[in-house]
Amino acid sequence: MATHAAAGHHADHHDDHDHKPQGFWDRWVFTTNHKDIGTLYLVFAFIMFCIGGAMSGVIRAELMTPGLQFVDPGFFNQMTTVHALVMIFGGVMPAFVGLANWMIPLQIGAPDMALPRMNNWSFWIMPFAFTVLLCTLFLPGGAPAGGWTLYPPLSLQGGSSVAFAIFAIHMMGISSIMGAINIIATILNMRAPGMDLLKMPLFVWTWLITAFLLIAVMPVLAGAVTMLLTDKFFGTSFFNAAGGGDPVMFQHIFWFFGHPEVYIMILPAFGVVSEIIPTFARKPLFGYQAMVYATASIAFLSFIVWAHHMFTVGMPLGGELFFMYATMMIAVPTGVKVFNWVSTMWKGSMTFETPMLWAIGFVILFTIGGFSGLMLAIVPADFQYHDTYFVVAHFHYVLVTGALFSIIAAVYYWWPKWTGRMYSEKWGKFHFWWTIVFVNLLFFPQHFLGLAGMPRRIPDYNVAFADWNLISSIGAFGMLCTPVFMFLILWHSKKHGAAATQQVWEGAHGLEWTVPSPAPHHTFTEPPVIRAQDLAHGDPTH
Amino acid sequence: MSAVNRRWQKKGWLIAGGFFVFGFALVPLYEIACEHVLGIKLDQGAVDAEAAAAMAVDESRLVTVQFLANTKSKLPWVFSAEKVSMQVHPGQLTEAWFDATNVSERDIVGNAVPSVAPNSASLYFNKTECFCFTEQLLKAGESKRMPVRFVVDPRLPKDISTLTLAYTFLENDVATKKLAESNQAAAPAS
Numbered sequence: 001m002a003t004h005a006a007a008g009h010h011a012d013h014h015d016d017h018d019h020k021p022q023g024f025w026d027r028w029v030f031t032t033n034h035k036d037i038g039t040l041y042l043v044f045a046f047i048m049f050c051i052g053g054a055m056s057g058v059i060r061a062e063l064m065t066p067g068l069q070f071v072d073p074g075f076f077n078q079m080t081t082v083h084a085l086v087m088i089f090g091g092v093m094p095a096f097v098g099l100a101n102w103m104i105p106l107q108i109g110a111p112d113m114a115l116p117r118m119n120n121w122s123f124w125i126m127p128f129a130f131t132v133l134l135c136t137l138f139l140p141g142g143a144p145a146g147g148w149t150l151y152p153p154l155s156l157q158g159g160s161s162v163a164f165a166i167f168a169i170h171m172m173g174i175s176s177i178m179g180a181i182n183i184i185a186t187i188l189n190m191r192a193p194g195m196d197l198l199k200m201p202l203f204v205w206t207w208l209i210t211a212f213l214l215i216a217v218m219p220v221l222a223g224a225v226t227m228l229l230t231d232k233f234f235g236t237s238f239f240n241a242a243g244g245g246d247p248v249m250f251q252h253i254f255w256f257f258g259h260p261e262v263y264i265m266i267l268p269a270f271g272v273v274s275e276i277i278p279t280f281a282r283k284p285l286f287g288y289q290a291m292v293y294a295t296a297s298i299a300f301l302s303f304i305v306w307a308h309h310m311f312t313v314g315m316p317l318g319g320e321l322f323f324m325y326a327t328m329m330i331a332v333p334t335g336v337k338v339f340n341w342v343s344t345m346w347k348g349s350m351t352f353e354t355p356m357l358w359a360i361g362f363v364i365l366f367t368i369g370g371f372s373g374l375m376l377a378i379v380p381a382d383f384q385y386h387d388t389y390f391v392v393a394h395f396h397y398v399l400v401t402g403a404l405f406s407i408i409a410a411v412y413y414w415w416p417k418w419t420g421r422m423y424s425e426k427w428g429k430f431h432f433w434w435t436i437v438f439v440n441l442l443f444f445p446q447h448f449l450g451l452a453g454m455p456r457r458i459p460d461y462n463v464a465f466a467d468w469n470l471i472s473s474i475g476a477f478g479m480l481c482t483p484v485f486m487f488l489i490l491w492h493s494k495k496h497g498a499a500a501t502q503q504v505w506e507g508a509h510g511l512e513w514t515v516p517s518p519a520p521h522h523t524f525t526e527p528p529v530i531r532a533q534d535l536a537h538g539d540p541t542h
Numbered sequence: 543m544s545a546v547n548r549r550w551q552k553k554g555w556l557i558a559g560g561f562f563v564f565g566f567a568l569v570p571l572y573e574i575a576c577e578h579v580l581g582i583k584l585d586q587g588a589v590d591a592e593a594a595a596a597m598a599v600d601e602s603r604l605v606t607v608q609f610l611a612n613t614k615s616k617l618p619w620v621f622s623a624e625k626v627s628m629q630v631h632p633g634q635l636t637e638a639w640f641d642a643t644n645v646s647e648r649d650i651v652g653n654a655v656p657s658v659a660p661n662s663a664s665l666y667f668n669k670t671e672c673f674c675f676t677e678q679l680l681k682a683g684e685s686k687r688m689p690v691r692f693v694v695d696p697r698l699p700k701d702i703s704t705l706t707l708a709y710t711f712l713e714n715d716v717a718t719k720k721l722a723e724s725n726q727a728a729a730p731a732s
Binding site: 115177184185188189190215216217220221223227235241242243244249252253314315316319 | 547557572
C-alpha cells in the first residue's frame with residue numbers, strides 16, 4: 001500500500017480527479033496500476049488472437065481442398081507450430097492474467113495488486129518475448145516447425161529458430177511466474193477485512209488455484225526447454241539416443257507441464273462462468289463450496305494424468321491403466337461443475353444478455369469437448385484417435401468454445417464496469433450467434449475427419465476427406481470475421497455507448513459492482529466494509 | 543502489509559525455483575520409476591559375468607530370442623543380425639553376432655541403442671558383453687563383426703516364450719566430428 005500511495009503522489013495532479021498519470025509513457029509504460037496493466041494485457045491478448053487467428057486462416061486455406069495450393073509444407077508446419085504457441089502463451093494466458101489484474105483487486109476490495117512494480121515488469125516482458133518468437137518467421141530457415149510440443153529429435157532438426165523459440169518461452173515463463181506470484185500475494189494478503197476465503201468470488205478462487213499451478217509447472221517447462229537447448233547447442237544428451245539419452249523422457253517432462261497447463265487455461269474460465277450465470281439467473285451459485293473443492297481436485301488430478309498425451313509411446317500396461325483411470329477421474333469434479341451451473345440456472349429468472357449467451361454456449365460446447373476428452377482417455381480407443389483430427393477437434397472445443405468463449409463472455413460482462421458504457425446488445429448477440437454457427441462448422445466436422453483417420457499436422461490429405469475439410473474451412477473463414485465484429489462493437493460502445501449504472505446488471509452481486517462505472521483509476525484506497533448482501537456468496541452456508 | 547507481500551514474493555520464487563530443479567530431477571526420477579515401479583530396465587550396462595555364469599540352466603524350458611538390427615535413416619551403415627532368431631535355455635550364456643558395414647566415404651562413430659520387447663521381459667534379459675556398451679568406429683568402407691553375449695534369467699515369467707532384442711544404430715555426431723577434426727590435424731603432419 002505504501003508503494004501504491006507513493007506512486008499516486010508522484011504523478012502530475014492537474015485537474016484530473018482520478019489522479020491518472022498523464023502522457024502515454026507515464027500512463028502505460030511505467031504504470032503500476034492494476035487496471036491499466038489489466039487493459040494492457042487484454043489489448044496484447046487481442047492482438048495475439050488476431051495474429052494466431054491469421055495463421056489458422058493460412059492453415060485452413062491450405063486444407064480447404066486436397067493437394068498443395070498456397071503454401072509449401074515447411075511453411076505449413078511453421079504455421080501450425082507458431083499458431084499454437086501464440087494462441088496459448090500469447091492469447092489465452094495473457095487474456096486471463098489481464099482479467100485477473102482488472103477484477104481480483106476489485107472483487108476482494110484491495111487497492112491494487114500486491115506487487116505493482118513486478119506487475120508492470122511481468123506485462124512488459126511479453127511484447128519482447130513475442131517479438132523474439134514471431135521474428136523467426138522472417139529468419140532464414142523460418143520459424144520452429146516441429147509442433148508446439150517441441151518433441152525431440154524433430155524439433156532439434158530445424159535451424160537456429162528453436163533457440164529463439166526457447167528464449168521466448170523462457171521469457172513468457174518468467175512473466176507468467178511473476179504474474180502468478182503477484183496474484184497469490186494479492187489474494188492471500190490484500191483482501192478487505194471480512195472477505196474470508198470462502199466468501200471470495202469464484203473467479204478469485206479459480207485464479208488462486210491457477211496461480212499455484214503456474215508457479216509449479218512453468219519452471220518445469222523452462223527446465224525441459226533448457227535441456228533441449230543444451231542438447232542442440234552444448235553437446236548434452238538428455239534426449240539424444242545416440243548419447244544415451246531418451247527422447248520419450250522429453251515427452252514425460254513436457255506433459256508434466258503440459259497437462260496442468262491445460263487447466264491453467266480452463267480454471268479461470270470456470271471462474272468467469274461461475275460469476276456470469278448466477279447474475280443472469282438471478283440466483284446464488286448452486287453449490288459454491290463444492291465448486292471450490294471441485295476446482296482444487298481438478299488442479300490436484302492435473303498433476304497425475306500427463307501420460308494420457310502419450311499412450312502410444314509404448315508404456316507398460318500398468319502405466320496405461322493408471323493414467324487412463326486417473327484421467328477419467330477428472331470427469332467427476334468437472335461433472336460437479338457442469339451440474340452446478342445447470343442447477344444455478346434451474347428455476348432461475350433467466351435473461352439472455354450477451355455475456356449469459358456466451359456463458360451458456362461455454363457450458364454446452366465445453367462439455368462436448370470434455371466428452372471427446374473422455375473418449376480419448378480410453379487407452380485402446382486412443383490408439384486409433386491419437387494424432388488425428390479428433391484430437392484437434394477435442395482441444396479446440398475446450399480451448400476455443402471453452403477458454404476463449406469465457407474470455408469473450410468476461411469482456412462483455414465487465415466491459416460496462418471498465419468503460420462506463422454499455423455495448424450494443426443487438427450486435428453483441430449477433431456476434432454470439434455468428435460465432436456459434438461458424439465455430440461449430442469449423443470444429444465439429446473435424447471429429448468426423450479424425451474418426452475417419454485423417455492425421456493432424458499435414459498440409460495435404462486423401463481426397464476421401466475433402467468434403468468435411470471444405471466445410472471446416474468455410475467455418476474458419478466465418479470465424480476470422482469475429483475479432484473484427486468484436487472490435488467494432490467495443491469501439492462503438494466506447495465512443496457512443498449508453499452510460500452504465502453502478503450495478504450494470506440487475507442480478508449482479510460482488511464488490512466490483514459497488515464502485516462507480518467506469519471504475520475510477522484508484523478504488524478501495526480505504527478498505528470497504530463488507531456487507532453480506534453486497535457479495536455473491538455473502539452467506540457462507542450456501 | 544508490503545512486508546508480507548514481499549514475503550509472499552520470496553515464497554513464490556522459492557517454489558518456482560524448486561520446481562525448476564524438480565524439472566531436472568525428473569531425469570533420474572524417470573529412470574527410477576521405469577525400473578522400480580514399471581519394471582523396465584533402462585540401464586543397459588553389463589551384468590557381472592560370474593553372476594551370469596552361476597545361474598542355474600533351466601533345461602526344461604526353451605525361449606525364442608529374436609534379433610532385429612536397424613539403423614537410423616541418416617546413418618549410412620548396413621547393419622544386420624547373423625541369425626534372425628535362436629532358441630535358448632534360460633540361464634544359458636549365449637553368443638550372437640551382428641555385422642555392420644560403413645558404406646559411406648567418411649569415418650563414422652556410431653552408438654547402438656538396445657531395446658527388449660516385451661518391456662516386462664527387459665528385467666530378465668542380461669548382457670555380459672555387448673557392442674552397444676561402447677562407441678563403435680567404422681572407417682570408410684570398413685566392415686565389422688560384433689558379438690553380444692547374453693543370458694536370460696530363469697526367473698523370466700512363464701507366459702513369456704519369445705523375446706525380441708532390437709538394436710538401432712545412431713550416428714554419434716559429437717564423436718564423429720571429433721574424429722574428423724583429429725584426422726584433419728593428423729593429415730598435414732604426415
